[in-house]
Amino acid sequence: MGYEVPLQVKNLSFAYDKQDVLHQVEGDFYQGTFYGIAGPNGSGKSTWLKLMAGLNNCPHNRIHIFGQDIHKMPRMTLAKKISFVPQMFNMKYAFTVEEVIMMGRYPYTNRMTNITQEDYDKVEKTLFETNLMSLRNRHVNELSGGELQRVVIARAIAQDTDIILLDEPISHLDVHYQFEIIALLKEICRNQNKIVISVLHDLNITMNHCDHIFLMKEGRIIKQGEPLKILTEENIDEVYNLKVNMLINHDKKWITW
Numbered sequence: 001m002g003y004e005v006p007l008q009v010k011n012l013s014f015a016y017d018k019q020d021v022l023h024q025v026e027g028d029f030y031q032g033t034f035y036g037i038a039g040p041n042g043s044g045k046s047t048w049l050k051l052m053a054g055l056n057n058c059p060h061n062r063i064h065i066f067g068q069d070i071h072k073m074p075r076m077t078l079a080k081k082i083s084f085v086p087q088m089f090n091m092k093y094a095f096t097v098e099e100v101i102m103m104g105r106y107p108y109t110n111r112m113t114n115i116t117q118e119d120y121d122k123v124e125k126t127l128f129e130t131n132l133m134s135l136r137n138r139h140v141n142e143l144s145g146g147e148l149q150r151v152v153i154a155r156a157i158a159q160d161t162d163i164i165l166l167d168e169p170i171s172h173l174d175v176h177y178q179f180e181i182i183a184l185l186k187e188i189c190r191n192q193n194k195i196v197i198s199v200l201h202d203l204n205i206t207m208n209h210c211d212h213i214f215l216m217k218e219g220r221i222i223k224q225g226e227p228l229k230i231l232t233e234e235n236i237d238e239v240y241n242l243k244v245n246m247l248i249n250h251d252k253k254w255i256t257w
């Protein structure tokens with residue numbers, strides 16, 4: 001089936017039981033582009049991301065991935081197209097870091113019964129890229145929150161999908177790893193031509209690193225576009241009810257309050 005937009009969301013509304021949470025959300029997503037979704041708590045960011053990940057029961061004909069309705073895609077086909085890094089995760093079992101990253105290869109290994117050299121190579125490369133070599137044999141239930149977060153991001157990278165969705169991926173990371181993970185996501189996005197979509201609360205990171213952002217409020221997209229045009233003092237006041245100042249210094253922009 002033909003398509004013009006690799007990932008397309010059209011007129012998407014969604015409710016949990018009787019509570020309407022998303023209202024006519026729309027977005028076109030292209031490869032090689034890093035997208036941010038920002039907005040206040042409870043504005044529907046995670047719900048939208050979960051619908052795009054196929055985790056919530058998506059209405060028919062609202063999300064198309066390479067021309068196919070996500071609603072009709074078999075789970076394993078979807079798992080080769082989209083990886084998802086959730087906001088909350090707990091790892092109760094004593095798997096090693098390396099084993100958890102290998103779990104990202106699940107869609108390619110006939111449910112882990114046929115792990116090939118390609119899968120081992122991919123895991124090795126991911127361990128290196130995400131700076132997790134020194135932790136590879138550690139048990140994930142004994143890691144710090146930040147270390148675990150890097151492992152879950154690494155698992156998504158090893159899954160090698162066209163689309164990577166992340167829900168606040170840097171919230172537990174110190175500034176060094178925040179920088180490293182954002183730089184890695186941008187590099188993967190550019191060099192491997194992926195669509196990366198991340199919910200981000202840090203407006204300065206969103207401003208300086210995303211190519212395109214969606215600003216949400218109460219289940220609606222209020223504005224979308226290039227960060228510098230969207231994260232204006234007026235728009236931030238409208239969406240967050242907060243007076244901020246914008247400082248622009250050469251190629252860096254800072255929002256302060």
Ligand SMILES: Nc1ncnc2c1ncn2[C@@H]1O[C@H](COP(=O)(O)OP(=O)(O)OP(=O)(O)O)[C@@H](O)[C@H]1O
Binds near residue numbers: 041042045048
């Ligand atoms: N599983 C659920 N069942 C019922 N209501 C839910 C569920 N998940 C979220 N909600 C509600 O839907 C609304 C949007 O939640 P959502 O998690 O999508 O917002 P968010 O913008 O990601 O918020 P945050 O920034 O706090 O993570 C909220 O009112 C929330 O209480």
